[in-house]
Amino acid sequence: MKRCFILVALATLFSLPLQADEGMWLPALISERIADMQAKGFRLTAEDIYSVNQASLKDAVVLFGGGCTGELVSDEGLLFTNHHCGYSYIQKHSSVEHDYLKDGFWALNRSQELPNPGLTVRFLEKMEDVTKVVLKGYKTKMTEEQRQALVKKNAEKLIADATRDGQGLKASVEALYYGNQYFLFVFREYRDVRLVGAPPSAIGKFGGETDNWMWPRHTGDFSIFRIYAGADNLPADYSENNVPYRPRKSLKISRAGVKEGDFTFVYGCPGSTQEYVHSEAVRYIQDVSDPEKIALRTTRLNIMKKYMDQSQAVRIQYSSKYASVANAWKKWQGEEKGLRKNKVVPVKQDYEARFEEWARGTRYAWTTEMLQNLYAQRNPIYRAYEYYNETVRAVERIQMGMGRRVDPKDYYQPIDEEIFVAMMEAFDKALEDSYKPEYFLRKREEYSGDMLAWKDAVFADENECKALSEALDRHYSQKILPVVRELDRAITLRYRDYMQGQMEFENERTFYPDADLTLRVAYGKVAGYRPADAVWYNPVSTLRGIIEKDNPDIFDYNIPQALRDIYAQGGHEDQPVCFLATNHTTGGNSGSPVLNEWGHLVGINFDRVWEGTMSDLVYDPEICRNISLDVRYILFIIQEIGHAGYLLDEMHFVD
Ligand code: ARG
Ligand code: GLU
Numbered sequence: 001m002k003r004c005f006i007l008v009a010l011a012t013l014f015s016l017p018l019q020a021d022e023g024m025w026l027p028a029l030i031s032e033r034i035a036d037m038q039a040k041g042f043r044l045t046a047e048d049i050y051s052v053n054q055a056s057l058k059d060a061v062v063l064f065g066g067g068c069t070g071e072l073v074s075d076e077g078l079l080f081t082n083h084h085c086g087y088s089y090i091q092k093h094s095s096v097e098h099d100y101l102k103d104g105f106w107a108l109n110r111s112q113e114l115p116n117p118g119l120t121v122r123f124l125e126k127m128e129d130v131t132k133v134v135l136k137g138y139k140t141k142m143t144e145e146q147r148q149a150l151v152k153k154n155a156e157k158l159i160a161d162a163t164r165d166g167q168g169l170k171a172s173v174e175a176l177y178y179g180n181q182y183f184l185f186v187f188r189e190y191r192d193v194r195l196v197g198a199p200p201s202a203i204g205k206f207g208g209e210t211d212n213w214m215w216p217r218h219t220g221d222f223s224i225f226r227i228y229a230g231a232d233n234l235p236a237d238y239s240e241n242n243v244p245y246r247p248r249k250s251l252k253i254s255r256a257g258v259k260e261g262d263f264t265f266v267y268g269c270p271g272s273t274q275e276y277v278h279s280e281a282v283r284y285i286q287d288v289s290d291p292e293k294i295a296l297r298t299t300r301l302n303i304m305k306k307y308m309d310q311s312q313a314v315r316i317q318y319s320s321k322y323a324s325v326a327n328a329w330k331k332w333q334g335e336e337k338g339l340r341k342n343k344v345v346p347v348k349q350d351y352e353a354r355f356e357e358w359a360r361g362t363r364y365a366w367t368t369e370m371l372q373n374l375y376a377q378r379n380p381i382y383r384a385y386e387y388y389n390e391t392v393r394a395v396e397r398i399q400m401g402m403g404r405r406v407d408p409k410d411y412y413q414p415i416d417e418e419i420f421v422a423m424m425e426a427f428d429k430a431l432e433d434s435y436k437p438e439y440f441l442r443k444r445e446e447y448s449g450d451m452l453a454w455k456d457a458v459f460a461d462e463n464e465c466k467a468l469s470e471a472l473d474r475h476y477s478q479k480i481l482p483v484v485r486e487l488d489r490a491i492t493l494r495y496r497d498y499m500q501g502q503m504e505f506e507n508e509r510t511f512y513p514d515a516d517l518t519l520r521v522a523y524g525k526v527a528g529y530r531p532a533d534a535v536w537y538n539p540v541s542t543l544r545g546i547i548e549k550d551n552p553d554i555f556d557y558n559i560p561q562a563l564r565d566i567y568a569q570g571g572h573e574d575q576p577v578c579f580l581a582t583n584h585t586t587g588g589n590s591g592s593p594v595l596n597e598w599g600h601l602v603g604i605n606f607d608r609v610w611e612g613t614m615s616d617l618v619y620d621p622e623i624c625r626n627i628s629l630d631v632r633y634i635l636f637i638i639q640e641i642g643h644a645g646y647l648l649d650e651m652h653f654v655d
Pocket of ligand 1: 208212327590607
């Protein structure tokens with residue numbers, strides 16, 4: 001009796017129920033969530049979100065450039081996404097005479113809109129459960145190889161059928177829940193997408209690395225593009241004769257704004273999450289992977305920063321590299337902290353114990369034990385794999401030795417030399433010799449472990465550099481990578497059972513598939529949070545905050561003079577800039593429309609708060625917040641800074 005009580009108490013204490021506002025839902029199955037959405041304030045129907053037969057909100061959302069999201073905001077193909085999603089295209093159009101990154105860019109008419117070869121957007125035509133078709137012919141006695149071959153064959157047929165009439169149609173069959181379910185996704189891809197507008201970086205990237213992943217945030221992270229099509233409205237290669245694409249649906253824009261508690265939802269393409277993994281996977285991330293990678297990147301960032309602070313020229317050369325190293329570095333810090341705070345490892349261990357108790361005598365018995373053993377095999381070599389990525393591959397000189405192109409315009413050798421010494425020392429110290437190539441061990445002997453002397457040789461002598469680089473690269477791709485892949489395959493296979501087992505074990509719980517860059521809906525509400533004891537963050541930031549941060553001497557906070565002047569005129573203090581909400585998002589959701597209860601556009605998603613980045617593994621409603629740009633700030637910048645108010649003429653407003 002007493003034991004039973006303790007078990008029940010433990011179970012309630014340590015269970016992993018779906019947390020409020022957690023979830024990235026498949027639009028085609030949104031009818032399963034619609035009652036909950038409506039209870040939380042949503043005013044439309046499942047058909048309004050996703051329909052194959054009639055225009056629905058899905059027709060206004062695109063996968064932008066293969067890694068971000070964008071949304072249609074006019075009936076003439078106008079599209080919003082983030083500044084950081086359009087960044088590389090804006091950069092390509094920039095030169096010393098026209099520095100669109102620095103000064104912004106505004107097409108005054110359609111003929112000034114700039115084509116971007118290679119940039120595509122994808123509309124979802126439909127998605128459907130094809131599990132039965134994909135597994136047609138499957139027999140339980142098949143080997144895994146036979147099953148895979150069957151899945152491949154059936155999927156290829158589905159894809160061929162779905163894309164038969166061409167016209168930019170693309171399809172993929174995605175394995176959801178580690179292969180327990182298969183979905184067919186059919187897209188139409190447009191390939192004439194032109195740049196229409198972008199704010200100066202001092203607005204679009206305001207706060208830079210200092211404010212990245214942080215609240216309070218004031219980044220005007222948007223850019224504007226237009227999709228062009230052939231006269232038949234179908235995808236076409238770039239041509240002067242193309243016309244603006246006429247979408248089935250474009251978003252209406254609300255200028256009513258948001259406040260704490262308001263219902264919002266995010267419609268976009270989250271990239272990757274792992275919500276159902278074993279405690280050992282989490283323990284590895286929290287105790288090994290995140291801390292070690294953070295330390296390695298701290299070293300690299302400090303080296304870059306030292307030289308960037310000394311020279312404006314070096315700062316320009318390395319700012320983009322610095323940003324990409326710093327982005328994950330900051331995210332991991334929040335992730336590690338959040339995993340510990342939520343005691344995710346012990347909570348999952350307890351869950352696994354209860355799972356095994358339930359699974360005794362079933363086909364799921366010992367699944368978690370087998371995963372534990374597989375991770376015990378995988379983790380050491382996976383760690384070596386990560387070290388190669390974070391040390392060897394972080395040295396540009398080694399990259400060059402492997403034959404990769406490093407832009408000489410953005411190369412500063414003293415930084416690379418110092419990084420070489422620090423990273424190679426870390427690599428050597430952290431890994432057992434069995435993970436290093438023979439050549440490395442021999443040379444280390446030759447130089448008696450003196451990394452500085454070795455560095456001098458590698459930077460002075462082309463052959464020395466090549467020999468080291470190739471040895472490392474060969475070892476990585478022949479001895480490390482194949483083993484990691486093999487073990488990952490074995491683990492994924494185990495997860496297929498574990499996932500199905502979890503679904504039966506917790507048959508009351510509603511599951512959602514891990515993110516895989518397919519279209520999803522996340523919903524929640526506008527909400528502040530408590531980042532630390534005695535601190536409360538309000539969910540809305542304003543122009544006042546930009547002026548508070550403004551400082552011509554700090555690169556990240558040096559705003560355009562025009563913005564100072566407008567502010568000085570008065571009346572714009574309360575201009576909203578960004579807001580927080582509880583929507584469950586991840587990388588790839590950048591640029592996603594943030595919609596209100598009527599499906600009207602109120603913002604664009606562009607980030608999360610760093611304290612909540614463990615939501616890729618476990619969602620904590622207390623501190624997981626997505627950060628959105630208020631659509632009214634976009635309109636304000638278009639008009640006041642871009643003097644491009646004519647763009648508003650083609651948008652539809654509802655107040
Ligand atoms: N943290 C955001 C994301 O993960 C924004 C990254 C770009 N901005 C930056 N300051 N690095 O993509
Ligand atoms: N900035 C991220 C992106 O590019 C979104 C932030 C996140 O939620 O990871 O998709």
